[in-house]
Amino acid sequence: MSLTFYYAPMSTASITQLVLAELDVPFEGVKLDIQKGETKKPDFVKLNPNAKIPTIVHDGAVIWESAAITMYLGETFGVDKGLYPAPGPKRGDAMKWIVWTNVTFGDAVGRWTRNTTSWYPAEQQNAKAGEAGLADVHNCLRILDDALDGKQFLLGSDYTLADTHTNSFVDWLRHMKMDLSKYAHLTAWGQRCAARPAYLKVMSGA
Ligand SMILES: N[C@@H](CCC(=O)N[C@@H](CS)C(=O)NCC(=O)O)C(=O)O
Structure with missing residues (x-):
């Protein structure tokens, strides 16, 4: 399993950081400096054309928008852990x-x-x-x-x-x-x- 999390401190990515901490799944964090324009760099914009964090890449699937990320991580890792409901x-x-x-x-x-x-x-x-x-x-x-x-x-x-x-x-x-x-x-x-x-x-x- 591979999971990469693009984030910046004190940003919307804090939501995803807390979700990942609750789920206790291993991930590689990539810190981007918004002020230095790192979210606008071509390699990152290829992943997220909105040029925004949080963005995750899980086994090749690129997910952006913090709400989508919480729901995706919840259904992928959270159901067995009792942190996200089963379908219903x-x-x-x-x-x-x-x-x-x-x-x-x-x-x-x-x-x-x-x-x-x-x-x-x-x-x-x-x-x-x-x-x-x-x-x-x-x-x-x-x-x-x-x-x-x-x-x-x-x-x-x-x-x-x-x-x-x-x-x-x-x-x-x-x-x-x-x-x-x-x-x-x-x-x-x-x-x-x-x-x-x-x-x-x-x-x-x-
Ligand atoms: N609706 C998006 C908002 C994400 C967002 O606005 N991220 C800001 C940081 S709080 C960002 O990456 N800004 C980079 C920029 O504007 O260059 C979400 O919930 O993920």
């Missing part, structure tokens, strides 16, 4: 949260940051669009908080890669110092996710 309704539930995170939640976070942070040129920003994005971020956080009411994890009592994926995305908001304390179920869930040995290992840089 629970699998659908996992896919729902992973795709929702990247598409609906990700879009709201993207509109908010694109219009309010210095990562993007001021002349391309629109304050009203930023406000609307932030309102939608909070709506997503409310949806997540409600979904976690009375549950240990997104799919019920067992931790799965849906939790790894979605919590890692919420980590971005924590990193940006967004106050999430009013989302009590989400906050408690985040603490449970952060207590996972794989999470602690990745965060300690081990």
Whole structure:
């Protein structure tokens, strides 16, 4: 088995890094420096024409988009380990949260940051669009908080890669110092996710 993981620290690839740590599968990591333009180099663009990380190559299969990677790694390595559901309704539930995170939640976070942070040129920003994005971020956080009411994890009592994926995305908001304390179920869930040995290992840089 061969598995190569292209990544950069403090990026969307952190989601995949946590997924790989949970699965405990061997891989070769290839670190790319976005600032130095390493994601734009022809050899990498041949693998991922979007020129973005995370990207994985598993036994010759090239997979990009973090949601697709989580689902692919989950079904390939996670079912036997109890970290990803077998095909069926629970699998659908996992896919729902992973795709929702990247598409609906990700879009709201993207509109908010694109219009309010210095990562993007001021002349391309629109304050009203930023406000609307932030309102939608909070709506997503409310949806997540409600979904976690009375549950240990997104799919019920067992931790799965849906939790790894979605919590890692919420980590971005924590990193940006967004106050999430009013989302009590989400906050408690985040603490449970952060207590996972794989999470602690990745965060300690081990
Ligand atoms: N939708 C993609 C987003 C990936 C993405 O935006 N990656 C950024 C880092 S966070 C990247 O590789 N940027 C490289 C560049 O813009 O040159 C996913 O979920 O995998």
